[in-house]
Amino acid sequence: MGSDPRFVKLRKRFIRQFAVLAVLFLGLxxxxxxxxxFARDFMAVRVAGSINVALILGVLQFASTFLLAWGYGRCAARGLDPLAAELRIEKAEESAARHGRVVRP
Known part of the structure; x- marks a missing residue:
């Protein structure tokens, strides 16, 4: 399976998506x-009442994590999952044919 061009394509897509998301997450x-x-004065700037820049950026960390997870799920559903399903079905059929079984969809 490792030499199948579709599997190589799937692996490259996964690695690219993972690398982009990991760099984005770690960068943020x-x-x-x-x-x-190192920027304590900037982080201490009050925006409204007792809310400062540090608090806002801290909350945005959660939002960015969920946004990146949603983005990965969407990209995986469009680019990875269909190709993986195609390969999985084909390999199951090949295995069943070798062992004389019938594959049910």
Missing amino acids: YLGYIFLTA
């Missing part, structure tokens, strides 16, 4: 950490 997270550690 580490950016927040570095701002907290």
Whole structure:
């Protein structure tokens, strides 16, 4: 299966999607950490009442995590899952044919 061009394509798509999302997530997270550690005056700026920039950026960390997870799910559903399902069905049929079984859809 490793030599099947569709599997190689699937693996490359997965690695590319994972790398992009990992870099985005780590960049956002580490950016927040570095701002907290080295830009204390900026993070302490009050926006409204007792709400400061640090609190807003901290809450945006949760929002960005959910947004990245949603984006990955959407990209996987369009680009990875159909190709993986196609390969899975084909390999199941090949295995069944080798062992004399019938594959049910």
